[in-house]
Amino acid sequence: MSKLPEPPSKINDYLVLPLKLSSSDTALPATHYLYLRRHQPKLPTANDTRSLFAVNVPVDATEWHLRDLFSSIGGGRVERVIFDGEGEKQVVPVVRLDSRKRKRSDESDTAKEAVEVKTWDRDLRQSGSTAVLVFVDKSSSEVSLKAVANLTKSKKKTVVFWGEGLSEEHKVPPLGISRVTSNSFYQIALVLTFYVPGYLTHHNLRFPTKALLQQSVDAFMFAFAEQEAEDLRARARRREPDEDGFITVIRGGRVAPARQEEAAAVAEKKKGKAEHKDFYRFQMREVKKERHQQLLAKFEQDKRKVAEKKGMRKFRPL
């Protein structure tokens, strides 16, 4: 590997934080670069002032990893970490339970906890992904940024190891690939060692007990039925005026917007029945003309094909 130029300490308004991937194995030492700046989303939220935005998060990053990282370099305390895409990951209909209902049925409450049957004990990030680090308060986020800046500016070159300081009590589940050392792509080939238990756990988690599964399905179905009933009620409410004679306007009136192609299909169907295709002379003539045109087109196409083939010198087989 050729000697790489010294990385800049700042790119645009991102601070560069070099992380040494500690190598317990014999692999070459590698450096991963984490880029940090203040969190400034287009749509501001309440937590923006105490958040940092991180790019190129290591693939094996967990909340504990990042917490320990900042505590080791003398930054502030991380409250939580929102990884790439996790904010919007709400495709599943949100289970909204009526407070009234909840009181009535206690068992549905316990069931709800089991809704999520996890099959991986630890998630992996995509390479080059982002994360939002929410600190406990604004000052600790400031302190953290400063710490990072000091680290890169200082002549001493204090080396920060990734995942090294992970304290014992924050035990993260082992990965299929023991990622004690590596996370940058070109290292994989060198340091990967199998750590099967990670996969075995996944394999076992994939086959949950039937009771657990039943429970989760029941919970989902219950919630789903609730929501459907709620929707039905809402729709019914839409039609009924209240005691003052007003109808409350609620979101989601129509079932679905009518689509153009559906209308076209219906029209087509109607048209086909009514018309005779070979009644008038001009129709026949037109059909014929069309056929001639088609054949002509085919002829031209064939000619092109042959010319193409000729171009490839295919006609010289011997």
Place this chain on the structure above:
Amino acid sequence: MSPVTKKRRTDPENASASEVSSDAGSVNATSDEEMEVEDEVAEGSSGESVHEEEVEEEEPEEKEIDGGSSANPKKRKQNNPRNVGDVTSEQEKTQAVTDMYEYKSNIFRMETEELLKEVRLKYQKRMAPAEKVLHMLKSIIEAFPKRLDIPIEEAKKGIRRFGINIPFPDPGPTKDVMYKFSYAKPSYINIVGDYALNTGIKQSEGFSIDLVLTMPSEIFQEKDYLNHRYFHKRAYYLASLAVGIQKSKDLSVKLAFIYLNDDLLRPILVVSPSGDGSDLDFTASKCTIRLIPAIDKDTFVTRKLLPTQNCVRPTQTEGDAENAMGDAERGVEKATKLDPTPSYNSSLLADTTYFPHLSQLHAASESCTSFKDACILGRVWLRQRGLGGDISKGGFGHFEWAILIAFLLKGGGSKGHPIVSPGYSNYQMFKAMVQFLATRDLVANPLIFNAGEEVRIKDSKLPVLFDGSNGLNVLFKMTPWSYKLLKHEATVTAKLLNDTASDNFDSIFLNRADEPYSRFDSIALIQIPAELGSATGNLDSVDHTLYPQKLHDVLAKGLGDRVSLIHLSLSPPVQPRFKCSRGAKPAGGKRCITAGFLLDANQCSRAVDHGPPAEYKKEAAEYRKFWGPKADLRRFKDGSILESVIWTDKDSKLSIFNQIIQYIVSRHVTGAEDITFFGDEFTRLLPKSQVIGSQITSPFQPAMSGFDTLVKDLRDLEGLPLQVRQISAAASSLRYSTVQIPLAAANGTALMEPADVVVQFESSMKWPENLVAVQKTKIAFLLKMAELLEKGAGKRNTHTRIGLENENHPTMNAAFLDVIYLTGPAFRVRIYHEKERTLLEKLLKGGLLSPRAKDETSQALNEHCRQFIYGPLHTQDFQKLCHRFPALSPTTRLVKKWFHSHLLSPHISEELMELVTLRCFINPSPWAIPSSVMTGFLRTILFLSQWDWRVEPLIVDMSTGDLTTSDVEKITEKFGALRKSDPALNRLVLFAASNHDQEGTIWTKNGPAKVVAARMTSLARSAWESVKNGGMTMDIGSIFAPSLKDYDFVIHLNRSFTAAGIRNKKQQSVFKNLQKPEVITGQDIAKLAFDPVAMFLSELSVRLLLLFHHALFSVLFR
């Protein structure tokens, strides 16, 4: 006028068109007539019907009107007065094209014209030096001095003085022969052959100019046709010519003797350019000049040289000299009792026919404009199939093709009507010829012109095209097997020509079909002694047909209906020496016969051969004699007692088929002990099964019967909210196409990898409309099924578990049910809900999704279609096809093994591999359907190496004819549109459509990427090259050795962490006596389908290599 010129360009053979070019209408009319003829050729299965319909051809006008173009006459009337104008010319063009297409004349015709243009030899070019040499040769030859009546010894000495060998045929003249040798100026010198006729083609080895020198009849005696005397004198004449040319100072050329068409009796002199760069060096002309000595037709009496006559009397020097002496003296009347010597006679007569045949061909080309083109087409066709005029190439070359057309122009049909009419176009003529060769059996029903039936030889197995005016069987060089091969090729081609649905031009003319490894199902290389003639003791001197004939008969008898075609090819003979050297004859060494077999896949591995019943004494004795100690008298299940032979491939490395060959050849054919077989190696590469059965699919039987049990169990479930409508298999192990045989042991010691099964319930309105809820409902169904299955498990040892999948994709199928029978079979059941597709499509069409969700949804839709709709259909059809084509299942397995071993399998779906293999079975042109693993595999590899996937879609019809022509057109259109929208092939690289998936993307959407596809092609190419170059000696395993040097990095995995390694762990008990009897334990079940490698790979590809998803990466097991 544009339409007319166009017409003429596409049909230059249309002679009448040029005369009436001013009248566009009549051009159309004539072309119509022509199309009609062609049409009829297509329909007529035999020569007669073609002819009869041709007679009706007299009233074309009416036909045309019937043909639907009623507007035609009117238009023509309008056009004639003012025959120019854009509108009309446009109309005319349309009309012309319509006519062309209505009569099935299409792209094929254009391609034919293109081919002819490319292949036709332009003689004017660069021929000047060759012409000069020809003139020079003529003057040199004419200037030679006469040398008459020289005795043998003196003649030999005279020639040897110049260091030239006299190419006497075997047996050569003895020292005491009484007849004298002479040389005199040839009476004629003339050019014959394709140079004279202008029918030569461009080919890599150049062409030759045949110069015929007619030897004057005064140097021969009346009886010279007997006992090789003519051939001895001819050899002397040839040697004298060689001496003369060598002596001449003006001309420096290279000289050599070769046998004309491998005929050992007829050496000729070949003059090739010296290459010295002088003005007489004709290297640039790319030709050689062949000097062929000939005789005048009336030198000998033709009647005495008919095929039924004997012209070689027994030798007088051996033990029976006394009696033989008398015979020879008495001459012809005795000759009738001796065996006829047809090939000797024909060789002699052939020397008289150069001029008559030339004039016949010339007359044909005069009377029929497309004759020459048809000859060229035939020539290309024959060459691509490795057929040629040389005896070693089958004895049917372009000359025989041309002369056959010339004869068929005169007759050959019923009542002597001609089969080919002079008005045919080149394409029609070619088609008629192929049709004729395919349908007419010239052995049983010979074609005889100008002679009676008396010229036939009884019980001859040779084809006959008898030219009575010359007394010659034109096909005398053919052998029974070469004729069968020709007929076979013609039949295959005739089928292609009649198939109007697809364009088969490539496989008829452009693709080479002579590679034995892809042509024959099985090949055997048989070493035979170099000297054959003396062993057979036959008078007819062409020994190289007699020995193979015996071999052929023995093979045909021994193999019976296991083979559909046996072809033998003997390597060409050693050419005669030009220089005379002191040493003994060139060491003959061993010669080889390459035997190629086309097998009947259903019969070729049959274990029992039934003979005649015991009570038929005579037949039984004969049977015993043929099979020797192998034959046994056995009682069979149906009560019959038959002579029979039993084979097994248990203890032998050879397949049954090859064992039979080995046995009968060494038993019946002397001198042919050493046999090398080619073909079995491919079968041996496949993992073997312990299950024995007669069917090729029987190794898969345990898995299949397990599936049947599952179907029964699921159908018997009571208490499900909905009835089961359909249970279909969707796994490669249930369509006979996994490399490893599922349940190879079949004794309940190991579990099978769970095979995918799809269950569909009857439709119900109660399913939720929400995709996520649908998945949850499915889980509920699975839970219920599991409960019921376990409840009813008393009778069987059934274990169930439910697994989750696609955790991060809530719209995809979420769960499956594993049903595990403790006897071994295991299945993975998923529920198919038909509404899911509509829901997904609605979501996609709704247009309310974010790009990311859209991606996810379309992926879910694709996955759904693959898993639940096309997967089961594909499996069902492939299963059926495996029964229809017995070789399909093992071939597919081998092809998959090839993909696996080259690390391509993560990228290329199994279904695509299956479709590619299947293509070579459904559409085997230009060959027959493969009947062995070797042919199937090699043709698949060949296809992969030639498949230009940028411009060619793969279309496979898995049913019989469900895919209509218009469907194919639609698919091609879709393909065109796809390529147009994505010319860089970023989204889809391979396009593989079948009758089910007409979109062509279902099996290729998730890969391969462009680099993978390119690697596939290049790997296939090099595999094919190594087979072609390595031939019989190559190690087949080398095709399957992966090359790692192109990868940027390679990950070697520890074997103990692979699925196989984990499963094997429990067998590692050190002490044999401590091993427990193997049973399936709970741990086995828990670890079933645990594949850390797959998980590792998916993590790598999804999480890490996303940026590099065009990178080629694969996993190697060590």
